[in-house]
Amino acid sequence: MDFVNAIILLLNYIFVPALAYGSQLALGAIFVTLIYGILRFANFATGDMMSFGTMFVILFTFYFQSVGISFGVLPTALLAIPFGIIFMVGYMLIVDKLVFKYYRINKSPPVQLAMVSIGVMFVTQAVVRIIIGPSDRRFFDGEKFLIKAGEFKEMTGLNEGLAIKSTQVITIIVTLILVSTLFWFLNKTKTGKSMRAYSDNEDLALLSGIDPKKIVMITWVIAGILATIGGALYGLDKSFKPFTYFNNMLPIFAAAIVGGIGNPFGAFLGGYVIAFSEILLTYAYRKFFMYVLPESMEPDGLIQLLSTDYKFAVSFSILVIVLLYRPLGIFKGKVL
Amino acid sequence: MRKNLNVIAAYSIMMGLIILVGIFQSWNIALSIFNLCLISAVMTMGANIQWGYAGLINFGIMGFTALGGLAAVLISVDPVQEAWSAGGFNILFSLFLIIAMVLAVRYILKNYKKSKNRTYIVAAIIILGIVIIRFISEPGIEAIEGVNPAKTGFLGGLGLPIIFSWVVGAFFAGGLAFVIGKVALGLRADYLAIATLLISEIVIAIIKHEDWLTRGVKNVIGLKRPAPYEVNLQQTDWFISLVEKFNSSKLNLITDLTERQATLNQLVIEGSSVFVKLCYSGLFLVVVIILLILTQKALYSPWGRMMRAIRDNEEAANAMGKNVVKQHLLIFVLGSAIVGIAGAMLVTQDGLFTPGSYRPLRYTFLIWVMVIIGGSGNNFGAILGGFVVWFLWIEAAPIGLYLVNLTTAGLDDTHFLKVHLIESVPYFRFLMMGVGLLVIMRYRPKGILPEKIEIK
Numbered sequence: 001m002d003f004v005n006a007i008i009l010l011l012n013y014i015f016v017p018a019l020a021y022g023s024q025l026a027l028g029a030i031f032v033t034l035i036y037g038i039l040r041f042a043n044f045a046t047g048d049m050m051s052f053g054t055m056f057v058i059l060f061t062f063y064f065q066s067v068g069i070s071f072g073v074l075p076t077a078l079l080a081i082p083f084g085i086i087f088m089v090g091y092m093l094i095v096d097k098l099v100f101k102y103y104r105i106n107k108s109p110p111v112q113l114a115m116v117s118i119g120v121m122f123v124t125q126a127v128v129r130i131i132i133g134p135s136d137r138r139f140f141d142g143e144k145f146l147i148k149a150g151e152f153k154e155m156t157g158l159n160e161g162l163a164i165k166s167t168q169v170i171t172i173i174v175t176l177i178l179v180s181t182l183f184w185f186l187n188k189t190k191t192g193k194s195m196r197a198y199s200d201n202e203d204l205a206l207l208s209g210i211d212p213k214k215i216v217m218i219t220w221v222i223a224g225i226l227a228t229i230g231g232a233l234y235g236l237d238k239s240f241k242p243f244t245y246f247n248n249m250l251p252i253f254a255a256a257i258v259g260g261i262g263n264p265f266g267a268f269l270g271g272y273v274i275a276f277s278e279i280l281l282t283y284a285y286r287k288f289f290m291y292v293l294p295e296s297m298e299p300d301g302l303i304q305l306l307s308t309d310y311k312f313a314v315s316f317s318i319l320v321i322v323l324l325y326r327p328l329g330i331f332k333g334k335v336l
Numbered sequence: 337m338r339k340n341l342n343v344i345a346a347y348s349i350m351m352g353l354i355i356l357v358g359i360f361q362s363w364n365i366a367l368s369i370f371n372l373c374l375i376s377a378v379m380t381m382g383a384n385i386q387w388g389y390a391g392l393i394n395f396g397i398m399g400f401t402a403l404g405g406l407a408a409v410l411i412s413v414d415p416v417q418e419a420w421s422a423g424g425f426n427i428l429f430s431l432f433l434i435i436a437m438v439l440a441v442r443y444i445l446k447n448y449k450k451s452k453n454r455t456y457i458v459a460a461i462i463i464l465g466i467v468i469i470r471f472i473s474e475p476g477i478e479a480i481e482g483v484n485p486a487k488t489g490f491l492g493g494l495g496l497p498i499i500f501s502w503v504v505g506a507f508f509a510g511g512l513a514f515v516i517g518k519v520a521l522g523l524r525a526d527y528l529a530i531a532t533l534l535i536s537e538i539v540i541a542i543i544k545h546e547d548w549l550t551r552g553v554k555n556v557i558g559l560k561r562p563a564p565y566e567v568n569l570q571q572t573d574w575f576i577s578l579v580e581k582f583n584s585s586k587l588n589l590i591t592d593l594t595e596r597q598a599t600l601n602q603l604v605i606e607g608s609s610v611f612v613k614l615c616y617s618g619l620f621l622v623v624v625i626i627l628l629i630l631t632q633k634a635l636y637s638p639w640g641r642m643m644r645a646i647r648d649n650e651e652a653a654n655a656m657g658k659n660v661v662k663q664h665l666l667i668f669v670l671g672s673a674i675v676g677i678a679g680a681m682l683v684t685q686d687g688l689f690t691p692g693s694y695r696p697l698r699y700t701f702l703i704w705v706m707v708i709i710g711g712s713g714n715n716f717g718a719i720l721g722g723f724v725v726w727f728l729w730i731e732a733a734p735i736g737l738y739l740v741n742l743t744t745a746g747l748d749d750t751h752f753l754k755v756h757l758i759e760s761v762p763y764f765r766f767l768m769m770g771v772g773l774l775v776i777m778r779y780r781p782k783g784i785l786p787e788k789i790e791i792k
Contacts (some may be wrong), residue, residue: 042526043703099774111393111525116777118701122770125697129763146531246697250537251529261527309545317533323518323531 005032006291008160012149018279019272020168020237023175025150027230028252030264037199037262039104041113042277045121046227047249051093051242052124053228054131054235057084062141073143073171081232089224095098095120096220104216121246128242137240140167166239178229179268182222186264191218192246199262250312251278254319260329269331282308341714343785350723357731364606367613372722374620375681380706381627381715382674388713388787390642391647393529396516398699399536400672402543402691403512404679406550409689411501412560413493419483420491421546426476427491427548430469437465456753480548490551498560501680502623509676510669512539517668521661533696538589544691556689563615566608576600579607587652616685623681623717627674631715643667702729705769709776711783720785729765729774736764 026052035043043049060080064070071079099120103113146169149161186192191214198205198215206212231245238244251274259270285303306314322329354373379397412438440441441458448454481489498645543550552558569575580587583603590596608629634640645655645658683689702725710721728735740761744754776783 042530099778102778107554109525110779111529112781114393114526114529115704116774118704119770119773119777121701122705122766122773124770126763126765126767126770130757130760133760134763250534254534255525257530307545310541313538313541316538319534320519320531323523323527327523327527 002291005158005160005250007286008158008162009288009291012160012162014276014279014283016162016164018275019277020165020171022231022272022275023171024234024237024271025202025248025252025255025275026268027175027178027226027233029255029259029267029271030179031226031230032252032256033259033261033264033267034219034223034226035200036256038195038215038287039100040115041110042253044114044117044249044262045124046071046075046252047246048121048124048128048242049088049223050091050227050234050248051128051240051245053084053088053224054231054240054245055128056087057081057228057232058132058137058139058235060084060265065141071142075140075142075167077139077141077232077236077237078170081229083236084232085225085228088228089221092220092224096216110142110242125242125246132242134242138233139240142166165237168231169235171237174233178226182226182333185222195219206333247312250317254315257319258322260331262331263331266329266331270329274318275332277318278311278314281305281314282311338358343578343720346720346785347716350720350727353727363610364613367610367617369687369727370729371613371616371620371722373726374617374624374771375678375685376703376706376726377624377677377719377786378620378627378678378681378722380672380710380718380722381624382678382702383707383713384671384672384710384712384718385631385674386667387636387707388718389643389647390664391525392521392668392671393525394532394668394671395529395700395704396532396539396672397489397535397675397695397703398696399532399539399560400509400512401679401699402536402540402694403508403681404501404676404681405683405689405694406543407505407676408501408559408680408683409550409556410493411504412498413556414495416483416490416492419480419488422483423476423479423548424491426472429478430473430476433465433469435474437461437469451514477548480565485574488551489554498684498725499562499619501684502677505676505680506673507676509724510673511677513669513672517665521664521668529653533700535571536696536700540691540694543694550689550691554691555691557687559683559687559689561687562619562684563612566612570604571606575611576604576762579604582607593756615633620681620685625675627677628715635715641655673748702769705773707783709772709783711785711787713787714785717783717785717787721783724784725769725772728768732765732768733761735768736761739764 021110028046031050032043032046035041041227057077057080060083061075061077064076064080069079100113100115103116141168146164146166147162149163152162153159184192184194194205194210195218197208197287198210198212202212205215234245234248252271253275256267257270258273259266259268261267280283289303353368354370357369379401382400383394383397386394389778422731440461444454444458444461480491483489516532516535520528520535523531544552546552547554581601583600587596587600587603590599642653642658643663645656646658646663706725707718708721709725710719711717737758739758740754744751744757747754780786
């Protein structure tokens with residue numbers, strides 16, 4: 001029985017949260033990787049673009065709530081996401097036309113594009129803060145828990161409860177659907193294949209009659225979808241604060257590079273690698289060992305490898321190690 | 337003279353703007369803007385050496401700034417004897433163990449051939465080492481943090497004058513840059529940017545959470561000053577008579593003695609803080625000028641030519657027998673060390689060390705905006721960038737407020753749009769920075785004062 005309790009403990013505090021957090025990171029990481037693979041620059045505006053999309057989702061959610069539209073037990077935000085995506089994609093296409101296009105046509109070095117993306121980051125950040133303000137916003141409604149800790153205890157008669165938030169389940173399901181559609185699109189459709197070809201070798205792709213304008217546009221559309229959904233899911237699960245979104249850019253970059261930048265599947269897995277290692281290394285295992293070990297050997301410390309303050313530092317250290325030993329990432333990146 | 341005309345013009349305009357602030361707002365504000373402009377200028381010089389001279393991207397400026405600040409704390413704060421006796425031994429022993437561990441790993445890496453076993457042994461040493469070090473350091477850390485936690489709770493520093501920390505800060509930052517450079521300089525440009533950004537976050541995480549060393553988010557306040565204290569100044573005779581002399585015309589108009597005394601007191605209080613700021617300005621100006629002379633000399637030396645050759649064509653420079661890897665490392669260390677000086681200067685000026693305030697937007701990206709806007713590769717440009725951008729960063733709110741009032745003049749004062757816009761005036765600075773950066777990058781990609789290479 002103790003053993004089952006220990007497993008439930010790990011599921012509750014490590015597995016489920018890490019899976020949800022990892023999914024949110026994965027969406028962001030695929031966004032980074034797509035931009036890197038096709039448009040060929042590191043996008044430092046990632047976090048702020050995600051907060052921009054989320055902002056529209058929140059605004060629409062508030063609007064829907066005020067006119068009384070709801071989605072039953074599911075959060076209203078899910079209804080608002082498509083509208084958020086429309087605005088987000090529009091914004092991205094405008095930014096591309098006004099800013100990035102010029103450098104792409106001039107074949108500027110990637111570093112210059114990265115610098116430009118910092119300018120976009122500043123502007124996006126300002127726009128988000130001017131429109132919705134810098135404060136913390138919660139826009140979750142509907143049923144909060146799928147399984148409550150207390151109910152679970154009653155149901156199974158165990159000591160440990162397993163609480164599963166509905167946002168966690170939604171996050172994981174939406175991520176899986178979105179990512180599998182994306183992979184199907186990239187691998188099976190003609191447009192997806194031409195995107196991969198373009199990412200692999202631009203000149204050859206152009207020679208074989210692939211229209212670069214179309215590729216770039218589709219990339220921004222997909223990126224907008226990923227950014228909005230990723231941001232909205234994170235905001236639903238935790239809360240929306242522009243500053244947090246800016247900071248989230250860092251683990252997202254880590255996930256993209258760990259997975260091999262330019263490789264969407266690697267980015268997808270990279271998100272989970274980062275999330276799991278962050279949580280595994282900073283969890284206090286005391287209770288787990290109390291269940292597993294006999295009473296005489298009970299530990300007195302917290303058995304925590306690193307304090308939770310170092311959560312971010314963990315993912316960055318992993319990144320540094322990966323960069324040292326496998327600069328191309330665990331799943332060798334470079335092409336889609 | 338003529339070819340430097342634009343430099344002189346740009347700097348005169350900048351100085352004129354600061355003087356205008358002095359006349360219309362107050363000299364206190366003008367001088368605090370000027371001081372931070374000088375500190376920003378040191379930072380941009382550091383970044384400019386790396387980016388402008390050698391083409392290396394360093395997005396870790398925040399980390400080096402924070403290390404410089406840490407140096408200011410470790411040099412100037414008096415040592416906390418109790419804490420040293422409580423846990424000093426454990427800390428020193430852990431430090432010794434860390435060094436031993438690094439040496440052991442180095443020895444193994446050097447003397448044994450690459451194999452699976454070697455990797456396992458190295459990993460085992462590191463993991464075992466970390467466990468042992470934690471085991472030893474933990475009671476020490478707890479003891480140190482337990483000593484009077486409201487006031488100290490850390491080891492303190494050496495108790496030396498804070499000015500020494502400017503040099504030590506440079507060494508701290510340079511040391512970190514050496515380690516980072518060894519690890520990351522082989523990476524491609526954008527990878528290097530991301531790696532340095534993340535490493536600087538790690539540095540901040542350590543500074544924030546190792547309370548025994550830095551007091552962490554509890555901050556260290558009341559650091560020693562290289563300049564006199566306002567309170568002391570207000571009581572010294574020569575200063576009062578100085579203020580009297582400066583304002584004699586104004587004071588002579590007042591005939592009533594008590595009123596005259598009250599006005600003088602007010603003037604002395606205002607004057608003292610201006611005087612202190614002027615002291616800082618003098619100190620900072622000396623640093624900026626020394627660095628400027630050194631960097632200019634370096635730029636036009638054979639070494640500077642070599643760096644440009646490496647920047648413009650790494651492979652060709654390599655083929656000419658220049659050691660690209662070594663020079664990159666050198667310049668990375670030098671640039672970061674200068675940023676470290678700026679970090680120490682910043683903490684010296686503020687008189688307090690707040691690890692929580694180090695954020696990448698302010699200490700990394702803003703500095704980069706300065707370098708790009710000012711003109712990378714040109715020291716005068718980089719310094720000007722520091723001045724212009726910091727000036728705008730501070731004055732953006734008043735300018736934004738003015739613009740909002742102008743555009744919404746037709747609206748009622750309680751109109752929700754106007755209220756909302758006035759509330760969000762502080763964020764106009766982000767907008768200005770972003771738009772400024774984008775415009776400069778598009779229409780004047782080499783910055784306000786572009787790089788000019790004279791062949792003498």
